[in-house]
Amino acid sequence: MKTAFLEQQIREKKSFLCVGLDTDLEKIPPHLLDEEDPIFVFNKGIIDATKDYAVAFKPNIAFYEAYGIRGWKSLQKTIDYLNQTAPEVFTIADAKRGDIGNTAQRYARAFFEDLQFDAVTVAPYMGHDSVEPFLEFQDKHTILLALTSNSGAFDFQTRDMEGQALYKQVLNTSKSYRNAGNLMYVVGATKAEFLAEIRSIVPDHFLLVPGVGAQGGSLSEVCQHGMNKQVGLLVNSSRGIIYASNGRGYGEAARTKAMELQREMATYL
Numbered sequence: 591m592k593t594a595f596l597e598q599q600i601r602e603k604k605s606f607l608c609v610g611l612d613t614d615l616e617k618i619p620p621h622l623l624d625e626e627d628p629i630f631v632f633n634k635g636i637i638d639a640t641k642d643y644a645v646a647f648k649p650n651i652a653f654y655e656a657y658g659i660r661g662w663k664s665l666q667k668t669i670d671y672l673n674q675t676a677p678e679v680f681t682i683a684d685a686k687r688g689d690i691g692n693t694a695q696r697y698a699r700a701f702f703e704d705l706q707f708d709a710v711t712v713a714p715y716m717g718h719d720s721v722e723p724f725l726e727f728q729d730k731h732t733i734l735l736a737l738t739s740n741s742g743a744f745d746f747q748t749r750d751m752e753g754q755a756l757y758k759q760v761l762n763t764s765k766s767y768r769n770a771g772n773l774m775y776v777v778g779a780t781k782a783e784f785l786a787e788i789r790s791i792v793p794d795h796f797l798l799v800p801g802v803g804a805q806g807g808s809l810s811e812v813c814q815h816g817m818n819k820q821v822g823l824l825v826n827s828s829r830g831i832i833y834a835s836n837g838r839g840y841g842e843a844a845r846t847k848a849m850e851l852q853r854e855m856a857t858y859l
């Protein structure tokens with residue numbers, strides 16, 4: 591999917607919301623546990639309820655891997671359902687991969703060719719040859735961790751390295767990677783005060799911004815400092831939307847939460 595298509599969707603839906611499918615059997619409505627595949631049934635309910643207000647969906651792979659082969663099957667069904675019933679939405683495998691080139695190429699094939707996601711999250715610290723195998727895929731996007739939402743981001747990412755914070759080196763260096771046009775970057779919503787500077791380094795790339803909702807990041811600050819002329823933002827909320835209720839009306843409750851975020855987003859567009 592080209593970003594032009596994503597930008598068109600943002601304009602049409604007046605939304606840059608990404609719904610995070612961090613599906614946890616301990617948190618989903620108990621009545622679903624009788625289903626053969628509770629994770630998929632839950633995800634289907636969330637997708638159906640929120641897709642009018644969201645331009646992207648992001649299953650976090652950990653929540654599927656945690657259930658072994660069963661979890662992988664739920665993931666496969668979820669991405670197939672998204673591609674079949676909501677082909678317009680941008681799909682992100684939040685896998686945070688990163689390994690030597692020969693291995694990275696296999697990860698890229700898993701998420702882009704086999705599972706058919708539009709994008710995958712990748713850790714930058716093994717450098718160019720660990721990222722470029724992902725960038726080779728046409729019309730696919732690699733979302734590099736730049737400045738993450740957690741408190742541990744200050745352990746390394748903001749540390750000075752030869753006169754520049756490490757996360758800035760990640761941004762600057764990755765711009766010269768082969769097919770760098772396929773890059774997007776993760777910046778946590780909890781780090782909104784860094785966004786203006788990040789935008790000065792990567793003015794045109796999309797930023798995936800997780801951390802509003804459960805982690806307390808502010809949507810208004812993210813928009814104020816992070817938006818570019820094409821919007822250039824995908825703001826993710828997972829728990830704040832998908833666990834709005836754990837009763838039978840969970841879809842409706844998620845829809846309301848997604849709609850509230852979309853309405854606020856529309857005011858910034």
Ligand SMILES: O=C(O)c1cc(=O)[nH]c(=O)n1[C@@H]1O[C@H](COP(=O)(O)O)[C@@H](O)[C@H]1O
Nearest residue numbers: 650711738739776778800804805827828829
């Ligand atoms: O790559 C990510 O999406 C990510 C990066 C980051 O810096 N912080 C972060 O929270 N995430 C992911 O975004 C989601 C946030 O979930 P909630 O806090 O429930 O909205 C989780 O899947 C996290 O793994």
